[in-house]
Amino acid sequence: MSRLLRVLGAIERWGNKLPHPFWLFAILSALLAVVSWGLASADVSADNPADGKTVIVRSLISVDGVRSMITDAITNYATFPPLGTILVVMLGVAVADKSGMLTAMLRAGVSRVPARWMTFALAFTSMVAHIASDAAYVVLVPLGGLAFRAVGRSPVLGIVVAFVGVSAGYDASPLITPMDAVLSGLTTAAAHTVDPGYTVTPLANYFFSIASSVVLAAVITLVTEKVSARQVAALPPDTGETATEDDADPVALDLRPEERRGLRRSGLVFLLFLAAIVVAMIPAGSPLRGEGGSIVESPVLSGIAVVLGVLFALLGTVYGRAAGTVRGSRDIPDFMAQGMREMAPILVLFFAISQFLAYFKWTGVGQVLAIRGADLLKELGVTGPVAFLGIVVVCTVINLAMTSGSAMWALVSPVFVPMLMLLDVPPEATQAIYRIADSCTNAITPMSAYFVMALGFLQRYRRSAGIGTLASLTLPLSLAMLVTWTLLFYAWWALGIPLGPGAPVR
Numbered sequence: 001m002s003r004l005l006r007v008l009g010a011i012e013r014w015g016n017k018l019p020h021p022f023w024l025f026a027i028l029s030a031l032l033a034v035v036s037w038g039l040a041s042a043d044v045s046a047d048n049p050a051d052g053k054t055v056i057v058r059s060l061i062s063v064d065g066v067r068s069m070i071t072d073a074i075t076n077y078a079t080f081p082p083l084g085t086i087l088v089v090m091l092g093v094a095v096a097d098k099s100g101m102l103t104a105m106l107r108a109g110v111s112r113v114p115a116r117w118m119t120f121a122l123a124f125t126s127m128v129a130h131i132a133s134d135a136a137y138v139v140l141v142p143l144g145g146l147a148f149r150a151v152g153r154s155p156v157l158g159i160v161v162a163f164v165g166v167s168a169g170y171d172a173s174p175l176i177t178p179m180d181a182v183l184s185g186l187t188t189a190a191a192h193t194v195d196p197g198y199t200v201t202p203l204a205n206y207f208f209s210i211a212s213s214v215v216l217a218a219v220i221t222l223v224t225e226k227v228s229a230r231q232v233a234a235l236p237p238d239t240g241e242t243a244t245e246d247d248a249d250p251v252a253l254d255l256r257p258e259e260r261r262g263l264r265r266s267g268l269v270f271l272l273f274l275a276a277i278v279v280a281m282i283p284a285g286s287p288l289r290g291e292g293g294s295i296v297e298s299p300v301l302s303g304i305a306v307v308l309g310v311l312f313a314l315l316g317t318v319y320g321r322a323a324g325t326v327r328g329s330r331d332i333p334d335f336m337a338q339g340m341r342e343m344a345p346i347l348v349l350f351f352a353i354s355q356f357l358a359y360f361k362w363t364g365v366g367q368v369l370a371i372r373g374a375d376l377l378k379e380l381g382v383t384g385p386v387a388f389l390g391i392v393v394v395c396t397v398i399n400l401a402m403t404s405g406s407a408m409w410a411l412v413s414p415v416f417v418p419m420l421m422l423l424d425v426p427p428e429a430t431q432a433i434y435r436i437a438d439s440c441t442n443a444i445t446p447m448s449a450y451f452v453m454a455l456g457f458l459q460r461y462r463r464s465a466g467i468g469t470l471a472s473l474t475l476p477l478s479l480a481m482l483v484t485w486t487l488l489f490y491a492w493w494a495l496g497i498p499l500g501p502g503a504p505v506r
Contacts, residue, residue, distance in 0.1 A: 022348060022349055022351075022352045023352075024407070025349075025352040025353050025355075025356045025407075025410070025411075026352055028356055028411075029352075029355060029356045029359055032060065032356070032359055032360060032363065032365065033059075033060035033061050033065070033359070034061070035365060036057060036058065036059045036060050036061070036065070036359075036363040036365055037059040037060065037061040037062075039057040039059075039365065039368070040056075040057045040058055040059035040062070040363075041059070043056075044056075044057045044368060045057065045368065046367065046368045046371040046372055046375075047371070055364045055367045055368055055371065056364060057363060057364045057365055057368055058362065058363050058364055059363070060359055060362075060363055065362075065363075068362055069355075069359070072358060072362075073355060076354045076355055076357075076358035077350070077351050077354045077355070080185070080189070080350055080353070080354035080357075081184075081185035081186070081188045081189045082181060082182045082184075082185025082186055082189075082350065082406070083185070083347075083350055083354070084305075085181040085182075085184070085185050085202065085305040086178055086181045086182055086185070086305075086343075086346070087340075087343070088305045088306055088308075088309045089178055089181050089202075089305050089308050089309050089312075090178060090309075090339050090340070090343055091309050091313065091336045091339065091340075092308060092309035092310060092311060092312030092313035092314075092316070093131070093132075093133075093178060093309075093312045093339065094335050094336050094338060094339020094340070094342075095312060095313040095316035095317060095320075095332055095335045095336060095339075096312040096313070096315055096316035096319070097132060097135060097316070097335075097339065098316070098325075098335035098338055098339065099316040099317070099319050099320030099323070099325045099326055099331075099335065100259070100262075100319070100320070100323060100325045101262065101263070101266060101315060101316050101319035101320070101323075102131065102132045102135070102139075103132075103139050104255060104259045104262065104263055104319070104323070105128075105263060106125060106128070106129050106132070106136070106139055106140055106143065107139075107143060107254075107255060108255055108260075108263060109121065109124075109125035109128060110122050110125050110143065110144075110147040113147070113151075114151075115151035115152060115153065118147060118148060118151050118153065118158075119161055119220070119221045119224050119225060120217055120218065120220075120221040122140075122144050122147055122148075122158065122161050122162055122165065123161055123164075123165045123169075123216070123217040123220040123221055123224075124165075124213065124214070124217040125140065125165075126140055126144075126161075126162055126164075126165025126166045126169060126217075127165060127169055127172055127173050127174060127213035127216065127217060128173065128174060128175060128213075129165075129166055130166070130169075130170060130171075130172070130173040130175070130177045130179065131173060131175045131176075131177045131178075133177070133178050133179070134450070136166045137163070137166055137167070137450045137453060137454070138453075140162045140165075140166055141159055141162045141163050141166065141450075141453070141454050141457050142159070142457050143162065144158035144159050144160075144161055144162025144163070145158045145159040145162075145457060145460075145461060146158070148161075154229075154232050154233075154461075155461045156232050156235075156458060156461050156462055156465075156473075157224065157228060157229060157232045159454065159457050159458050159461070160224075160228060160232075160458075160470075160473045160474060160477070161220060161224055161228075163443060163450075163454040163470075163474065164220060164443045164474050164477045164478065164481075165216075165217070165220055166450075167439070167442035167443040167448065167450060167451075167454075168216075168439055168440045168441075168442055168443040168474070168477065168478045168481050169212075169213070169216045169217075169220075169439055169481065170438070170439045170442055171183075171209070171435035171436075171438055171439045172209050172212035172213045172216055172435070172439070172485075173209055173213055174209070174210045174213045174214075176202055176203065176206065176304070176308055179406075180202040180203070180204075180205070180206075180209075181202045181305055182406045182409075183406070183409055183431055183434075183435070184200045184201055184202045184204055184431070185200075186406065186409050186410050186413050187200040187204070187409075187413060187417055187427045187428075187430070187431045188200045188427075189357055189413075189414075190357075190366075190413040190414045190416075190417035190418060190427065191417055191418065191421065191427040192361070193361060193366050193367050193370060193414065193417070193418040194367075194370070194418045194421045194422065195421070198427065199302070200427050200428060200431065201301060201302065201304055201500075201501075201502065202304050202305060202308075203301060203304055203500045203501045203502070203503075204427075204428040204431060204499060204500045204502075204503050205428060205431060205432045205435065205499045205500050205503070206499075206500040206501060207497065207498060207499055207500050207501075207503075208432050208489070208492055208497075208499045208500065209435075209500075211488065211492075212435075212485060212488060215484060215485070215488055216481055216484070216485060219477075219480050219481055219484045220477060220481070222480075223476055223477050223480045224477070227476045227477075228473060228476065228477065231472065231473055231476075232473070235462070235469075256323075258322065258323045258324055259323050261322045261323065262318070262319035262320070262321075262322035262323035263319065264322075265318050265319065265322045266315040266316075266318045266319040266322075269314060269315060269318045270311070270315055273311055273314065277300060277307075281298065281300065287299070288300050290302075301501055301502060313332070313336075316335070317332060346406070349406070349407065353406075353407070353410040356410070357410065357414060360414050361414075366414040366415065366418065367418065369415050369419070370414075370415060370418035370419040370421075370422060371418075371419075371422060373415065373419040378423070383423070384420065384423055384424070384425040384429070384493075385490065385493065387419075387420060387423065387425070388429075388433045388489070388490070388493075389486075391412075391416055391430070391433050391434060391437060392433060392436060392437045392482075392486055393437075394412070394437075395408065395412060395434060395437030395438060396437045396440065396441050396482065398411075398412070399437060399438055399441045399442065399445070400441055400444075400445045408438060409431075409434060409438065412434075413430075413431075413434070416430055416434070417430050417431075426503065426504040428499050428500065428503040428504065429493065429499065432489060432499050433486075433489055436482065436485045436486055436489060439481075439485075440478050440479075440481050440482035440485065441478060441482070443474040443477065443478045444471050444474050444475050444478050446467050446471075451470065454470060455467065455469075455470050458470055
């Protein structure tokens with residue numbers, strides 16, 4: 001345990017020295033300019049096996065480079081693939097969130113659950129909660145403690161289960177989440193290095209994500225009952241083991257009648273919405289089908305961001321009208337505006353990321369690295385499955401210090417995605433394996449702001465709890481999830497099961 005604390009302490013000290021991701025990508029852009037100048041001066045190039053053309057590194061420190069950085073800056077940002085997608089989705093999610101529907105849905109997921117099913121119910125609800133993005137931490141972690149206490153179990157255990165489910169399983173969900181939109185946009189941008197016409201949709205990993213959410217919930221349940229419950233029971237007595245009235249949970253577990261009415265009505269509208277789409281797609285000449293009557297290439301799938309945005313806005317409005325949180329039509333755009341204000345930090349970060357990726361593509365450094373890297377792997381006899389394991393290890397370690405999934409994927413996807421494409425591995429598969437590495441260590445690193453937040457909730461029930469307490473409780477769960485999730489992907493890949501609608505089998 002002392003060794004773990006020393007490692008975590010070193011990670012915290014090192015991570016705290018890293019600049020804000022915005023400045024990190026600004027620094028990387030400056031370094032790229034220097035590297036591109038050096039490689040261009042050395043006439044570094046590579047033959048692209050995809051089209052047979054020779055890729056020559058161009059220098060950013062040149063007349064053309066400087067002109068490109070100035071004249072293309074707005075275009076780089078405006079055409080950044082994740083930007084429009086995430087904004088459209090979040091317009092609808094904001095209505096569902098601000099109306100109270102998402103919070104009520106999460107509370108309903110763990111209310112009135114028998115004690116023997118509580119662990120699985122809370123873990124699976126955590127997977128569903130990813131649709132609320134980071135708000136899931138704020139709502140579900142304290143709710144987990146309250147739910148476990150309500151069925152006579154330790155609230156400490158409930159907080160650990162909820163926190164691990166939300167953080168270590170962050171990129172798995174039975175629903176399409178805003179993170180799907182972000183990752184798919186970044187993957188698309190990276191894939192354009194090899195194939196400018198390639199598109200990765202937010203549904204690219206949907207089948208795998210559904211299966212992952214069930215499997216991970218089962219793993220959390222098994223490890224919690226066999227290991228974590230014994231760990232909590234073995235903790236020495238603590239005066240703060242039982243919450244006082246001053247420490248009462250801010251989130252009530254039971255739903256009010258109007259909230260239940262709102263969820264029933266929004267659930268009915270959800271079913272009607274899906275039924276309407278299915279019925280509309282039945283005719284062979286339906287405008288909702290793609291060229292030649294294709295369902296895989298239909299506007300519904302290619303424009304899934306718009307469909308999701310409309311769906312969430314509709315459900316949030318129906319819920320709000322029934323629950324009394326939406327009193328008039330003006331509330332809807334107001335909720336959307338509130339959601340956009342919360343998106344401001346991401347929009348700022350996207351500007352820096354979009355410029356860096358554009359420079360990476362313009363200079364040709366990304367293509368040369370991918371081609372040379374793929375050639376090296378071929379010479380060494382490294383296949384896709386071996387490369388997958390390398391990605392898991394590298395990204396898992398990076399994630400201990402850089403817990404922003406979008407920032408890390410923006411950093412590594414320009415190399416990993418095209419490199420594996422040249423090894424005949426589709427971008428959807430590379431993105432799926434990244435999801436695993438991006439998630440599992442979130443629950444053990446103090447570099448995550450939500451680790452500190454979860455510790456605060458934990459201390460309300462156990463005042464002596466520290467970083468080591470939470471890390472020791474989450475570590476077995478995180479490792480079990482990492483191993484099981486990785487094995488699930490390998491089995492998925494070996495069986496040739498599509499990762500999502502329209503995604504290549506291999």
